[in-house]
Amino acid sequence: MTSAITLAFGGLVATYLFLRFFIYVTQDSKEPPAILTGIPFLGPIAGMIREKSRFYIRLRGTYKLSIYTLRLPFMRMYVVNATELIPALQKQWCTVSFDAFAADSGFIFGTSKKANELMHHDMTSDNGFMLSAFKYILPSLSPGPDLDDINRRTIQILTNETDKVVAQGSMRAGLQKWTRDIMVLCTSDAVWGPQNPYRDPVVAEAWKTFEAGFFTSPYYFHRGGHKTASALVRMRFEHHHDMHGSSIEDVARGELGNTVALLANSTTVALWLLYHIFSDEQVLADVRGEVWALVSTKTEGGRQVNVVDLVKVKEACPILASTFQETLRCRALNPGPRLLLDDVSLDGGQVLLKKGSMLMIPAPVQHTDEAAWGDDALHFDYLRFVPDKQRRWPNRVAFRAFGGGHVLCPGRHFASTELMALAALMVLQFDILPVANGGKWATPTWHNSPVQAGFPVIDDDIDVDIRPRDPSAKWRVEFSGSEKAMNIVSEYISGVV
Template structure:
């Protein structure tokens, strides 16, 4: 009996394999980027993505060495771009290679109504302060979970700046619920009936949604940031969305406010405090940038870009070395590239940051190493190569370029300055472990699996520090778009 069942099962598996091979053969156009990982068609890439996450694209780049390839998933094609040379051409076709469709699809994840989701999908191809003082003032070492502390600081500063006096995330129950839902975001994106299959994540989402509905009903947007006010006007007056859909849209916008900035800040601080050389060089230039008088020590955060090149370079290198955002787009219409490759309508396209940030043609043979001085070096006659701005994908690019990149940059470098100048950070146990992030949710920067316990020793509790921000007339030139904008006109970094 057992042998009969084994024979039947084997026959079913063989038939399934033959069917999938035929399906792949009949549906893969020869003009498309070559399909890889087809040992088990459709199933192999899905298993690899679930198991390896962002490491998958890194492995496939190394294994196949293709400028662009296709992953055939169940009911979906994904084109993955390895070569930086293809990026400018793709970004010029922003109507057909669309990030707006990704944002519109997120409406389903946060529970927006079918009517609101339909509105968001219309015409997608048209144009239509940080407080560390309580710790420092104790005058003695304080033990903290480093990631937990940094996340809380960034969460408070970010949400207060965006949502103002009626900020729903002031309630710790709401901020905790947001963290829970953030961990389950991928499940809502991938699985049908996710609300029934993952009740913990669903309940967390609905708790945040209820708080956001209260915020909108109480007209909290009127005392919030200009961004929230304009967003309310756009959603309600131009497109007629109701209170619930506007509120759920704000849940989606929380990903932009909190999803990346906290883990990014964590990695910046980790690279600063875990390397004695980096810490010494950054602290030295920060002290040189500050001035002292009878009222205390003063530092203008706006001066960091010009007067602290090592800090700026360390920040940029952290973005390059640690970013894992997949850079997703949806192909809304067939796209024929100049090299003859066809990208089919309805497919997804990815420009993975990790792949492009380790491209030796863009960054040199040491692209796989962390070099805190990488962005301080200039091209020389002896062969020093200028890095390829197009290959810098931490903030996306093209029409999907992160509009808050300058605010986030100033915020994170300000936090770094506050910590480096006011504290000595020592790991409990004496050594800094290399963090793992196998369980990280799909954020642009990986979240550590386990927090690192550290002691914060105040450097001089009696010294008064005053931090100001006088503003800036030019943006930090991270990427090709910033360089072009700077050549045309000054850009305000707020």
């Protein structure tokens, strides 16, 4: 018995020493330093599972490296801390590829072998499926008539839903559930049109699961649902089915990825944006004051009507825009994954990143960098992004909520308008008061937020009373349309690469 134990222990020691030696001899001297090798290959995984997004922040503070290597089973992962490395990586977007990472999503969503081969074919040219898809659908989500159609429909639904609350007099609800329900409804209806599958409450509730075939049944496309949907859905169908020959079944399964992109983050950001506005009296007063300045009063049918054109919110409400951006900065969790399709050199060839590895630019690391944001980087400052010559302008390259460089979230214009419109309508028409804690707001916890969440999902819903400020007031909400993009990401700021 003692011999068996000794033999087993010796085997474990030998395996451990071999793995440590293997990491040492396979780590190129030019690669970023490998850390957390004490428990070979498994140490980093344990940290990711236990600490989630805080893992990368801790490693930055502990090791103080500009970039480092995590050795995982069968893979290297390079994690970027230094903001100054980001532009050089973004310029090599064909090799430092997000599309290669996104193409692997087909295996998760259940697309066919043929579709997966199509998505992975020719990953570095405009003729390939992934790059051409991005460029083909981009006009539908860029400022202009197609985006205006989606925004207008979204705001119409938002207005209908807030009108219901006014008619009810007041409403008690879980803020997380209410914001999620309203965002799923208005976003999905605006995007998928009259035959929107999410009008079925069962589908709306189940969208987060990846059960085969749960979402966009091929019948949606067989019935021509895409023909009356938004330009985004029409263009995706044209590109995938008409131009590249994807089956209707694969197009339908691929729409799950579209669903995640459209709903996964905006539903959670809506909660955090309303929380940051309504939980602080000063923020609420300042946001409400500038939004109210957009309201005009007209007489229609013998009674006064408050009229507001929400397209003006993007240009005339710098405090609301700043609060929105600061919410994204303080709450974004996205790790910014990329896959290296070839070896990459940095710093004049002094640093080597190996082909086949994964690269991460975690938003929490960049968003808490004092060199980029100042000494108060950990503090929520709702005025941080307000243009002011007396204030230090933030380092926009470090703002990663929508990605950066070649891979900017194509839905950023839609999401920004939608979320700011929701906030504007709520501050104009309602007070939101927490039910518990003596009517005082408490900071939500999110210890159990899913590891893949782009923004933290809170542990417990916040019970609130949503009360109309003036139930007798009549409102007319408009959206006149806009060709102008918001200056949210660095790519829109003159002189920033």
